[in-house]
Amino acid sequence: MKFDFQLILDSIPLLLQGAAVTIEITAMAVGIGLVLGLITSICRLSHMKALNILAVCYVNVIRGTPMLVQIFLIYFALPMVIGERINPFVAAVAACSINSGAYVSEIFRAGIQSVDRGQMEAGRSLGLSWGQTMRYVILPQAFKHVIPPLGNEFISMTKETSLVSVIGFEELTRRGQLIIAKTYGSFEIWMTVAAIYLIMTLGIARLVSYLEKRFATDDRN
């Protein structure tokens, strides 16, 4: 087998464009996922039965079905219901955020539950409402505990966005496929694609451990 180094050099600009799209989609999915996850975890922990059930269903359905199928459902099946085509970018971001939200909500729930029960009692005994105690007392403490698992989720999501290549959305993996279709350089291109993913995820891992350290010192004071 001949290793075509020139092919890699030629492809890198295109692949980097794809990587930028991957980052964009990941950032949006994680951002929306965080909000969705926070809301869901609070619904899950609230004393309102209906919200509770809704949150449990959401988490179980998303966790219990493959993300690939979720992408198909949103991109191919949903348009049949609403009678309108969905832009691949919107479909990709929607699928990834909805997926991420379910996992993030479990991370938040664990983080919130890791805060001592006495903290909620102290807040309530001072006359703060449940929501105020959550906001000012519980969540700031939970935040520190959720940074490492959120980092994991962020890294997973970066890799899983590769699945949206199946709906023709041109992120990093799809770019690789397209280049290979023209050049047949499977080995070179997939190696390069893998390397780019690795660099991105290592970067996120660095960022997460930095945040972790920062908040750990904040707490010691």
Place this chain on the structure above:
Amino acid sequence: MIEIKGLKKSFGTHEVLKGIDLTIKDKEVVVIIGPSGSGKSTILRCINYLEQPTAGEIIVDGISMNDAKSINDIRKEVGMVFQRFNLFPHMTVLQNIMLSPMKTRHVSKKEAQETAINLLRKVGLEDKKDAYPETLSGGQQQRVAIARALAMKPKFMLFDEPTSALDPEMVREVLDVIKDLARDGMAMAIVTHEMGFAREVADRVLFVDGGYILEEGKPDDLFFHPKEERTKEFLSKIL
């Protein structure tokens, strides 16, 4: 005035309180003693609804707790101090004290800070205002917790074994603060194992066992001339 009528509380199938009737008058200091598991802490926790009573009624200053809307309002009138302090670890001492007055009573930051500093002076910890709870000793943390509860200007204070988690040499400083409060006329209910302190501070002592108030009386009567066998037995073990 706090009136408790026919209070019952079960956890699952286990009935902890089997019918408590108790009135705490304004300015009155009531000390609750009894063996562990007798339900003494549960009485306090029911008064501000940290535990939902299974049956019965609790009336604080004429407002019934059974009226769901008033729970947060009543909690503002009833301060609680916990065995394990439960200070907010991510906030400074001052922030701990200022949080609830600012959020629930809408007191201005400046006013909340003045009140907080006055209270810290009262519990002897003015110099610790910018410290974080974990840098304080247990006794100091508990005094901050008392100041935090007082910042809400409550009419009643509940103390749930306030010195049980403390090293022996720190018990006194906390008890002294509570004694000062009693002297100032604060009505309070105290669950404690410190019998000397109970004698000194209480207007009335209740002996709770098996989910009932078995006996009550003035401290000297109850400690030195108990009528019930169970009370005698309990006191003989601890005095």
